[in-house]
Amino acid sequence: MTRRLPARRPTIKDIARRAGVSESAVSFALNGRPGVSATTRERVRRVAEQLGWRPSTAARALSGEGTATVGLVLARPARTLGVESFFLQLVSGIQEALAERSFGLLFQLVEDVRAECAVHRRWWAERRVDGVLVVDPREDDPRYELLAALGLPAVIVGAPAGPLPPTGAAISTLWADDAAAMAAVVGHLHALGHRRITHIAGLPGLAHTRRRIASLRAEADRRGLRHTASVITDYSDAQGAEATHRVLAAPHPPTALVYDNDVMAVAGLAAAGRRGLSVPGDLSIVAWDDSVLCRATHPPLTALSRDTAAFGRRAARHLLALLDGAPPVCVLADPLRLEPRGSTAGVLQDGS
Template identity: 40%
Template sequence: MTAGNTGRKRPTISDVARRAGVTKGAVSRALNSGTGVSTGTRERIRLAAVELGWSPSYAARALNGKPLGTIGLVVRRSPEILDFDAFFPSFLSGIESVLSGEEHATVIRFVPDAQTEAATYERLFGDRFVDGFLVTDLRVDDERPAMLHRLGAPAVVVGAPEGSSDLPTITNDAEEAIRGLVRRFADAGHRRIAHVQGDRHMLHALQRRRHWEQAMGEFGLEPGPVEHGGYTIVGGAQATERILARSGDERPTAVFYGSDLMAIGGYSVLGEAGLAIPADVAVAGFDDIPLASFASPPMTTVRSKHRALGSAGARILLDMLKGQAPPLSTVLTGELCIRDSSGDPV
C-alpha cells in the first residue's frame, strides 16, 4: 500500500448509478445539467451521491471541457483589507450562501497592480481554473469588463460601469438614500455640509460623491468641502482634521462620510476637539456596519446590501454557466438608517 493511502476507494459515478438504480448517463445528466431526468429520479441520485460521499473529479471535468464548479474573484488590494473592510466579508458570505448549496467554490486572488491583474484573469480562465468571474471594485475607466468580454469569459459586474456594459451588472443604488440624508441635514438647518470621499480611483466612491452633490443642488445648497479618506479609519480621521482646520463660516456643521469606517475615525477627532455630535457637527456614514448602531451616538448611515450583492451576483453567474440568459441589469436599493448622529429636523 502506498504511504498515505487509506485504502478506501473513491466512489465513482458508476457506484452512484448502482445505488440509485439508474444508468451512468442519468447520473451525469442529473448532477450536471439537471435536464432529461424526472424530479424524483434526480432526488434519488442526489441522495445516493450524498450517502456514498461522491464528489465530481475536477480534473476529469476540465479535460472533458465541462464546468469545474469554481468562480473567480480577482481583487487588486492587499489581503489585509479583510481585517476591517465593510464590503468583502459580507459580500463573500453572500457568495458562499449560494455556492455551498450547489457544491461550487470561490477562487480568490489578491494582486498588486493592473498588469498582474490582467494576467491573472487570463490565466485563471485560459487554464480552466475557473468557469467565470464576479468583477468588483470598479474603477474609473476600468478596462476589465471589455477584457473579459473579449476573452469570452462568463462574468457579472458588481457595480454600475460608466456608460454601457457588454456584461450583466448588479448594482446597489444609493441615490435616493443619499438624497434623503441630505434632506435630513437640510431640515436640521445645516447649510455647509462636507463630504469625505473614499478611494478617489474607485467608481462607487465617485458615484456617492455625485449623488451627494446632486442632492445638495436640489435643496439649494452649495456643496461643502470634499476631503479624501481612503476608506480607512485613519484616513477618515485625517480628513476630519483637515475639515476642522477651516475657520469661521468655512467650517462645515455636518459631514457625510463615504463609509462608516471613515466616520468612526471622524468621531474620534471630533471628540478630541471637544465637539459634540450632533450638536456641534452632525455626522452620517455609509455601509451600516454592525458597529455603526453601537457608536456613541448611534450613527446615521446608508445601508448597502453587500451580502445580497454577493448572493444575487453568484446566482446570476451560476445561471449563466447553466446556459441561461442573464438579466442585463439588476438593481438593489440602498436604505437610509436614521439614528442620533444626524440630529433632529428643526
C-alpha cells in the same frame, strides 16, 4: 510517536474493484454516458457515495464539464479590508447562494486592476473557474472587454462607468443607485439645518465614488449650498481620521460629515471627540453601509442600510443563471435606506 498519514482519496479504480466492474464502466456510469445498464449505473453510484468519491475539478474542466467554481478578485489595498464589514457580508451572501448548487468560490486579493486582469487570464487559461464576479467598476474599466474576449461569464457588481459591457457578452450587471442614496443623505441633513457638508470619500478611481461626489455637487447646486466638498481617502480608518481632523481645522468647518464606509465614520467619530466636539451637538455624522460598528458606537451612527448578504446572494444567482445559459441582464437592486440615529441632529442655520 507514529506519524499519521493523510487519508488517500478514493479513485475510479477503487470504485471498480468494490463494484466488481471495469474502470471504463465506472467512467460511463459516473459521467452519465451510455454503455452500461441501469442496474450497473446505480451500483456504481452507490459505491462511489459509500467511498466518498468526488470528481476531480481538473478532470471535469479538461472534459468540458466545468469546474463548479466561480472566481472573485478584489483589487484593493489589503490594509483597508481588515475590519470593513461590507465585503465580509457580500462574500457571505455569495457563498450561501453558491453552496445551494455545490459551487465553490475562488478568491484572490491583488494590488490593482492590471493584476486582476492577469488573474482572470490565468484562471481562464487554466480552466480554474466557470465564471467570475467583478466588483468596484472603474472609469475606463479594461475588465469588460477582456472578459468578453475570453468568453468568461461574469456579473458586474455595481454600475459600470462609461461604456457598458460589449453586446453579446455573457456579462450581467447588478447595481445600486448611489446617486439617489447621496441625494437622500443631503436631503436629510439639509432638513436638519446643515449648510456645510463634507463628504469623506473613498478611492477616487471607483465609479461609485465618482457618482457620490457628482450627486453631492448636484444636490448642493440645487439647494444653493455653497460650502460642500468631497475629500478623497483610501477607505482606511487612518485616512478617515486624518481627513476628519483636516476639515474640522478649517476656518469654517463643516457641521455634518458623510463617510463612504462604516470604518471611516467610526474613526471620524473618535477624531471629533479628540477635538472636543460632541456628536451630534457640534457635528452630525452619516455612514455609508450600515453595520454592527455603526450600531455599537455612542451615539449610534445614522447610516445608509441595505441587506448586503442578500445583495451578494443575488449577484451569485445571476452568475449561476448565466452559466445555465440565461441571457445577460442589467438589474437595479433595492434602494439603500437611510436609518436616522443619534449621530445626526438639527443645527441653527448660519446663512453660509
